[in-house]
């Protein structure tokens with residue numbers, strides 16, 4: 544019989560559709576996993592309310608569990624408490640930075656350039672390639688980079 | 695229609711109609727960064743609209759998509775402000791600022807609603823409205839206190855939009871019932887904070903608030919929308935009108 548821990552491990556292999564460097568568990572959007580009598584319930588929370596990845600993530604979770612032989616899968620959406628970047632795991636933060644995305648920082652801007660580690664950085668735009676990112680630029684290596692905004 | 699459904703339509707239609715308006719900029723904005731910012735703002739608003747219309751739909755036995763794509767103009771409950779045309783970037787950002795300065799305190803108050811569904815949608819939306827307001831305020835200040843051309847356009851934008859900025863605070867019978875049930879705040883109680891936010895931003899922007907105290911109304915109760923709403927709907931609803939029930 545499948546356990547919740549086993550299901551969590553499977554979910555940790557599902558990449559975020561828009562930032563494949565991190566998994567859905569790294570992002571902290573999986574809020575609850577319940578495994579009982581062979582059926583599995585996964586509770587997820589949306590990052591941004593208009594994020595197109597939310598529906599894709601639910602589908603991927605459903606498909607991944609069915610691939611592992613779980614036939615009774617329910618993926619529930621939960622709004623409250625609202626998702627916060629504080630729920631991104633330490634491992635998730637490290638993965639983001641190693642893929643050139645500065646992880647969220649409570650001070651409101653990236654701590655350093657994810658490419659050369661310089662702390663001399665400036666904001667280009669409050670929004671970036673996805674709702675969760677802003678565009679920043681490094682004053683030393685001059686490269687633009689994404690910053691995962693605090694929410 | 696029950697009160698929560700009617701209220702959810704007011705909230706959802708504001709977000710839907712403004713989200714559609716802002717999305718009209720996609721691919722046309724004055725700079726790439728602004729294009730991306732507008733598209734992301736539109737996306738947030740349409741996401742918020744979906745949550746509110748799903749709530750309304752739970753009470754009305756309809757889906758969010760049915761409510762968005764098959765109601766007629768007189769069934770919409772959005773403020774007249776959000777259906778006003780984009781015109782130029784100055785009008786678009788002034789409209790956004792006047793709305794955000796109202797939307798954020800409203801959502802903050804709704805986070806303590808006696809209705810758990812209203813509270814959770816408001817709490818989620820307030821996070822996004824916070825950075826919407828940061829950005830629209832900063833843009834209004836930058837353009838107002840910018841070049842003679844940008845200043846003149848912002849002054850024109852205020853003149854065009856100001857008469858639509860007061861409707862949000864006019865309470866009606868539905869509001870009275872919502873206040874009694876602890877579901878929503880009295881809209882007139884939000885006016886002081888809105889005025890503080892707007893006055894301080896306009897001062898920084900070297901712009902004067904128009905003196906007129908006349909305000910158009912008729913959007914939030916659906917009794918008299920401007921002619922612009924029908925034009926939005928012809929475009930937004932075309933597919934579901936031409937091919938009812940079409941799905942991806």
Ligand SMILES: [Zn+2]
Pocket residue numbers: 656657658659660661681682683684685686
């Ligand atoms: Zn660098």
